[in-house]
Amino acid sequence: MTNYEQLKLSNQLCFPLYVCSKEVVRKYKPLLDRLDLTYTQYITMMAMWEHEQLSAKELGTILYLDSGTLTPVLKTLEKKGFVERQRSKDDERSLIISLTPSGMALQEQAASVPEEMAKCIDMDMEDLKALHRLLHKFMETSIDNDSCKSSI
Amino acid sequence: MTNYEQLKLSNQLCFPLYVCSKEVVRKYKPLLDRLDLTYTQYITMMAMWEHEQLSAKELGTILYLDSGTLTPVLKTLEKKGFVERQRSKDDERSLIISLTPSGMALQEQAASVPEEMAKCIDMDMEDLKALHRLLHKFMETSIDNDSCKSSI
């Protein structure tokens, strides 16, 4: 395959990744509208439902989001009453996020979302599992991997 | 698996998709900076290198982007001198995008990008091919598929 061949969209791995990601977020929208959440707010709430209390820093690590993205998301979630933001007493730099009762209650309403999303994806379980495995492998081998720094 | 189990990030398919996509775009950045292109501008140029001339409508279809995203991208690429925007004579509503000589020349500089990106991804060819196939399958079965409308 020549270099120009590799510049064709159909030969790209990253382009379908990018398209699928956007598409899936778009598919979530009608389901999340009912919860008054955007997709970013939804994954933030998912992390909170699992942990109840996390620092902003920890949230960023779990969600792969930086403070520039997370700060306004957390302020919005606080405004909606789903989380509380307070400074850590141990370390004033650190922002502790905790679930409110309202945020906990939201989990019940969100419980049907994964199932409803699954209906949109017409692939057999085998393929879905394989895709899940490969994406995780991709994340592990590609994220925070310095192998391409030499070419910068 | 209970409904709450499905709300864990680790059990999500869409979350790693979303993370991988963002991460891969981030990896492109240093390579594309040298071309003075963002990732969206890059895929737009890839489409142009394949077709030389396309309407804005066609570009949107190929790239899965709507006019709200594409309009500013095309204006920026015009400002950079890589494409020209002109109204179709047949149909004044239609916007024709064509490559400029400068845009064509850019392809030579971009030729090394796919190879350099490949260095960042430490997965064997087998897995990459499988991932490529599954993502395309995912796109085909999920995009413009109304199966989830009933649940809205």
Added chain:
DNA sequence: TTAAATTGAATTGTGTGCAATTAATCTTGA
């Protein structure tokens, strides 16, 4: 014990992404 370095959020600026709307143009059918 300070000065320097590090850390964690917040801020700023640019660029998407998409729904909803608008405006211009084209098509078509009575």
Added chain:
DNA sequence: TCAAGATTAATTGCACACAATTCAATTTAA
């Protein structure tokens, strides 16, 4: 033919994403 409906870009408004910077709090190291 001409009005109604469809089509196409462009615009607008909101919400990310993220790099770069700033600022305050904390840690470290001389």
